[in-house]
Every structure is written in structure tokens, then in C-alpha cells.
Amino acid sequence: MLSLVSLFLVGCTNEQTVEISDMSNDEEERAEIEAMIKDTEEVQTGTTILVEDDVLIAIQVKPWLGFKERKIEAKLQKEIEEKYPDLNVLVSSDYKMLWESQKLLEEEDEKKVSDEVKKLKDLAKEET
Amino acid sequence: MDPQEYQQIEQQNTPPTPYLKNALKAFLVGGIICAIGQAITFLYIIFFDFTDKTAGNATVATMVFISMVLTGLGLYRKLGAFAGAGSAVPVTGFGNAVVSAAIEGKTEGLVLGVGGNMFKLAGSVILFGVGSAFFIALIKLILVSMGVVEW
Amino acid sequence: MVILFASKPSILACGAVAGPVESKSVFHSFFDAVAEDERWGQKTNEQGHSKMIQEACDIVMKKADLKNLDVDYFLSGDLVNQMTPTNFAARELAISFIGLFSACATSVSSVIIASLLTELGASQYAIAGAASQHNAIERQFRYPLDYGAQKPATAQWTVTAAGYALIGKHDPKLPSVVAATVGKVIDYGEVSPFHMGGAMAPAAYDTITSHLKKRHQKITDYDLIMTGDLGKIGLKILKAMFAQTDAEQKELEIFRDAGAEFYGEDQAFQAGASGAGCSASVFFSYIEQQLKTGRYKRVLLVATGALLSPMSFQQGESIPCTAHAIEITME
Numbered sequence: 001m002l003s004l005v006s007l008f009l010v011g012c013t014n015e016q017t018v019e020i021s022d023m024s025n026d027e028e029e030r031a032e033i034e035a036m037i038k039d040t041e042e043v044q045t046g047t048t049i050l051v052e053d054d055v056l057i058a059i060q061v062k063p064w065l066g067f068k069e070r071k072i073e074a075k076l077q078k079e080i081e082e083k084y085p086d087l088n089v090l091v092s093s094d095y096k097m098l099w100e101s102q103k104l105l106e107e108e109d110e111k112k113v114s115d116e117v118k119k120l121k122d123l124a125k126e127e128t
Numbered sequence: 129m130d131p132q133e134y135q136q137i138e139q140q141n142t143p144p145t146p147y148l149k150n151a152l153k154a155f156l157v158g159g160i161i162c163a164i165g166q167a168i169t170f171l172y173i174i175f176f177d178f179t180d181k182t183a184g185n186a187t188v189a190t191m192v193f194i195s196m197v198l199t200g201l202g203l204y205r206k207l208g209a210f211a212g213a214g215s216a217v218p219v220t221g222f223g224n225a226v227v228s229a230a231i232e233g234k235t236e237g238l239v240l241g242v243g244g245n246m247f248k249l250a251g252s253v254i255l256f257g258v259g260s261a262f263f264i265a266l267i268k269l270i271l272v273s274m275g276v277v278e279w
Numbered sequence: 280m281v282i283l284f285a286s287k288p289s290i291l292a293c294g295a296v297a298g299p300v301e302s303k304s305v306f307h308s309f310f311d312a313v314a315e316d317e318r319w320g321q322k323t324n325e326q327g328h329s330k331m332i333q334e335a336c337d338i339v340m341k342k343a344d345l346k347n348l349d350v351d352y353f354l355s356g357d358l359v360n361q362m363t364p365t366n367f368a369a370r371e372l373a374i375s376f377i378g379l380f381s382a383c384a385t386s387v388s389s390v391i392i393a394s395l396l397t398e399l400g401a402s403q404y405a406i407a408g409a410a411s412q413h414n415a416i417e418r419q420f421r422y423p424l425d426y427g428a429q430k431p432a433t434a435q436w437t438v439t440a441a442g443y444a445l446i447g448k449h450d451p452k453l454p455s456v457v458a459a460t461v462g463k464v465i466d467y468g469e470v471s472p473f474h475m476g477g478a479m480a481p482a483a484y485d486t487i488t489s490h491l492k493k494r495h496q497k498i499t500d501y502d503l504i505m506t507g508d509l510g511k512i513g514l515k516i517l518k519a520m521f522a523q524t525d526a527e528q529k530e531l532e533i534f535r536d537a538g539a540e541f542y543g544e545d546q547a548f549q550a551g552a553s554g555a556g557c558s559a560s561v562f563f564s565y566i567e568q569q570l571k572t573g574r575y576k577r578v579l580l581v582a583t584g585a586l587l588s589p590m591s592f593q594q595g596e597s598i599p600c601t602a603h604a605i606e607i608t609m610e
Binding site for chain 3: 199205
């Protein structure tokens with residue numbers, strides 16, 4: 001019974017977890033993007049992969065906000081694109097992106113990360 | 129004896145339908161089936177190249193396959209006797225309806241028997257499902273053109 | 280109007296055959312044969328149904344040491360569309376065939392007609408009875424067999440069984456038919472095919488009270504009044520109806536129901552057994568033997584039938600029912 005209750009309460013944590021990879025060279029960029037994600041209140045978990053000109057931001061929105069997932073995605077994406085027009089940004093609330101980018105955070109090889117990010121971006125465009 | 133009097137006697141001697149118990153059983157079994165479906169979705173996302181969007185089709189196909197096997201083995205029927213709506217409402221119930229009707233139609237041949245009878249129970253689901261989807265989309269289209277909601 | 284058989288046609292021999300599920304029945308030791316395959320080795324359930332009928336009739340003729348040529352009439356019916364299993368069995372038996380439909384009351388209605396033919400002198404030997412096969416009938420009336428539908432506690436299980444009796448001239452050492460009542464169609468508005476007991480009880484009540492009245496008899500004149508397939512709940516309702524009209528407890532104990540007792544207390548069969556073969560297989564095995572051993576001297580066998588079709592139910596109609604009764608004595 002207690003475990004059931006704690007299971008339900010897990011969804012009630014309001015802490016944000018924002019992680020960002022340190023593959024890119026521009027410190028300022030990194031910090032800025034991190035700040036923008038942190039600012040977005042609806043985001044519970046944000047994992048960012050920066051490599052060359054590609055930015056992949058995988059987010060997980062707070063519980064019960066799932067219905068507005070797409071809008072939050074689009075809003076954040078627009079924000080970042082306006083600030084950094086020459087970066088290829090993709091913000092996704094898809095679980096696959098989150099899972100894969102979590103794995104990529106550890107990855108050292110820049111080429112591998114770059115390929116993987118490109119692959120993930122293609123995957124995000126698939127319809128069926 | 130007049131019908132009114134009879135109705136009374138009939139009702140007094142007929143066991144009442146245990147609605148609460150049935151609802152609980154349906155809730156639990158339906159929930160478990162959906163949890164299994166979600167687990168399969170996660171499996172597809174984690175171990176294969178599926179996204180949230182694309183894993184939907186694969187999950188449904190897998191669930192229907194499982195219900196097909198269970199129906200053929202005569203096990204889904206036993207689950208249905210226990211769970212009622214809990215096993216009939218999820219997509220596995222739809223699979224069961226189609227497969228059980230197909231199995232039964234075998235004796236009249238493939239075309240008229242299997243083909244003709246397969247959607248005996250599920251036909252309404254398809255018809256009214258597609259029909260209501262159309263009308264909901266229409267309503268949304270109207271509301272969007274009026275500017276009340278956005279896509 | 281009650282029919283009185285002055286010549287008292289006798290039940291010369293009986294044959295009862297059942298399917299594998301019925302090996303769980305409390306009456307299974309009284310059946311002549313219990314098959315291991317519910318299709319009797321045939322390709323379809325309907326063909327198996329037909330084979331079962333043939334087998335039961337063959338057993339009857341063997342017991343009476345008769346050949347098909349010796350039998351004058353074959354009277355039977357079943358619950359499948361156009362009664363094709365019975366029709367095909369009749370083709371194989373090659374006996375003059377009177378097909379009749381009273382749903383689950385056919386076991387008794389066929390004996391009534393056979394007894395009338397015997398009384399008239401038009402028949403020396405007539406085989407009468409009924410049969411049902413679970414798979415074929417479920418398919419027709421309800422859902423596909425493997426469909427996961429939930430049935431309420433009032434639902435009954437259609438048996439796979441056949442019961443036939445050879446009706447012939449009076450024999451003082453054998454059970455004899457002395458009177459019969461042909462039932463009216465009674466409909467008290469029950470709409471659920473999952474509550475047949477509730478639909479059929481009024482018909483049984485009407486036929487029984489009519490028979491007792493016209494025969495100037497009381498319930499206690501009988502050792503047993505057995506209905507065909509009211510099921511556990513239908514029997515309760517019937518007893519309540521009689522209790523309402525001041526029947527005493529000891530009188531109510533004379534009532535039994537073949538369907539209610541068929542599978543014993545097994546909950547998998549909910550309210551009990553039903554089907555044309557239910558009353559037929561129990562009356563023409565267990566009851567016949569109880570009469571021959573002298574346990575019962577006078578019985579009233581009341582087979583009940585629900586006269587609906589899958590379409591009538593879908594069209595929102597209620598279920599009209601009937602019950603036919605035969606009074607059998609043993610000297």
C-alpha cells in the first residue's frame with residue numbers, strides 16, 4: 001500500500017533536471033540555451049546535445065501537461081531558433097529522443113554523436 | 129397470474145447483477161492489458177528505432193497478434209468470462225471478435241464463411257469508429273475556421 | 280383440453296447419447312453413450328449433431344431388437360435453422376419422418392404426437408425425442424464460440440445430448456403415457472436470452488396448472504413433476520409462483536428440473552443446462568429407469584421451450600415460451 005502511494009507521489013516532484021552535453025565550443029551558447037530551457041516552467045527533464053551546428057533538445061514535460069506537449073515543443077523551438085538562427089534546432093518531446101540523448105551525453109566521439117543526432121532528427125520526421 | 133405480479137416474483141428470485149464487482153474486474157483487467165501494451169511500446173522505443181509516434185502501430189499489431197493466439201487457444205474466452213468489458217474494450221477484444229468469428233466461419237469456406245463472417249461482431253466498431261472520427265474532424269475544422277480553436 | 284390415452288401407449292425402449300462436456304453431468308452414468316469428440320468424427324458441428332441423433336436412434340432400435348424398416352415413424356426436432364441436423368439424420372434412418380419444432384420442448388411434443396399415432400392404431404413403433412449440440416446452437420443463437428463474452432449468473436449452458444424413446448402398444452411392465460397437455464404460448468415480457476428460466480417459468484406454470492385442473496388432480500398425486508430446462512433460477516421462480524397460490528413446502532419438493540440438476544453445482548455452467556437435448560436425455564434415460572425400478576409411480580414430465588430466434592431478439596421482441604406435459608405411470 002505504501003509503495004503504491006509513493007508511486008503516485010513520484011509524479012508530484014517539481015524539480016527540473018536539465019542536462020547538456022559539452023561537445024560544442026561556445027560556452028556562452030551552451031549556458032544561454034540551458035537557461036532558456038530552465039526558464040520554461042513546463043519542462044520537467046531537458047537533455048540537450050550540441051554538436052557542430054546541430055542542436056537536439058529532448059524534453060519531458062511535467063505530469064498532466066502532456067496534452068500541451070506539442071505546443072511547448074514548438075514554443076521552445078521558436079525561442080531558440082530566434083536567438084540562434086544559424087543553428088539547426090530540433091526540440092522534441094518524444095521519449096525516443098530522450099532515451100537516445102541520455103545515452104549520447106556520455107559519448108566522447110564527436111563524429112558518432114553527429115551521425116546519431118542526424119539520424120534522430122530524421123527519425124523524428126517519420127509519420128508511421 | 130398477471131404479468132405485474134409475475135415480474136415481481138421473477139425479480140425477487142433472480143440474483144442481482146454484481147455491477148460493482150464486474151466494474152472492478154473490468155477495471156483491473158483492462159488496466160493490466162493497457163499496461164502490457166505500454167510496456168511493449170517502451171520495448172519498441174528502447175530496443176528498436178521507433179519513436180512515440182511510430183511505435184503506436186507496432187504496439188497495436190503486437191497486441192492483436194497476442195489476442196489472436198490466445199483466441200485460437202481458447203484462452204481469451206476464459207479471460208472474457210471473468211473480465212467482461214475489461215477484455216472486450218481494448219484492441220485485443222477487437223482482435224478476439226474478428227478472429228473468433230473467422231474461426232467459426234471456416235466450415236463454410238474461405239470466401240463466404242471466413243470472409244463473409246469475419247466482421248460480424250467487429251463491423252459496427254469499424255463503421256461507427258470511422259464515422260465518428262469523420263464527424264469529430266469536421267467539427268474541429270469548423271471550429272478552427274471560426275477561430276475558436278487552433279490545430 | 281387434456282388428452283387422455285385410453286390405450287396407454289408404452290415407452291418400449293430409450294436411448295440417450297451425450298458429448299464430452301456432459302461427462303461432467305450428474306446423470307452421465309444413465310446415458311447409453313458419452314462421446315469423446317463433440318463432432319462425432321465429422322467435419323462440421325452440424326454434421327456431428329446429425330450423427331449424434333442417428334446414434335441415439337440406433338441404440339433405441341437395438342434395445343428393442345428392431346430394424347429401421349420396422350419403425351413406422353421418426354418424430355424429432357432440434358434448434359438449428361430449418362432443423363437440418365434432424366433432417367439429415369432422418370435421411371440416414373430412412374423412417375417416415377415427422378419434423379416438429381417446439382424449441383427445447385420438442386422432447387415431449389414429439390412423444391405426444393407419437394402417442395396419438397399409437398393410440399389411433401396408425402403406428403406400431405415410433406421413435407420420438409430431440410437433440411441439441413452446444414457448438415452449433417451457440418453459433419446460431421449467441422456469439423462465436425471463442426468470443427470472450429461475459430455471461431450473467433442467469434445464463435444456461437446448451438447441452439450436447441440426444442434422447443429418444445420408442446413409443447409402442449401398451450405393455451404393463453413398462454412406463455406408459457396416460458395423459459398429455461399441449462401448452463399454449465405464454466409471454467410475460469422477458470427480453471433477455473440470458474434469462475431463459477425467467478421467460479419459460481410462466482409457460483410451465485400454465486401447462487402444469489391446466490393439466491392438474493383438467494385431470495382433477497393435486498400436486499401430491501404425483502411422485503415427481505419434472506420440468507425440462509428452467510435452470511436453477513427458473514425452478515426457483517416456478518416454485519415461488521406455486522407458493523403464491525398456496526402450495527405447501529412438501530408439495531414444492533415434488534418439483535425438480537433437469538436443467539438445474541444436469542451439471543450439479545459446477546459454477547462454470549451458471550444457472551444450469553438447457554437445450555432440446557437436456558430434457559430429452561434426462562427424461563429418456565434417468566427418469567425411465569427410475570420408473571422401471573419403481574421409485575416413481577406417477578410422473579409429470581414438462582418440457583419447456585423458448586420460441587425465439589436470434590433476429591426476433593435483435594428486433595427487440597420479448598421471448599414467447601411454451602411447455603408441453605406428459606403424464607407417465609408405472610403399474
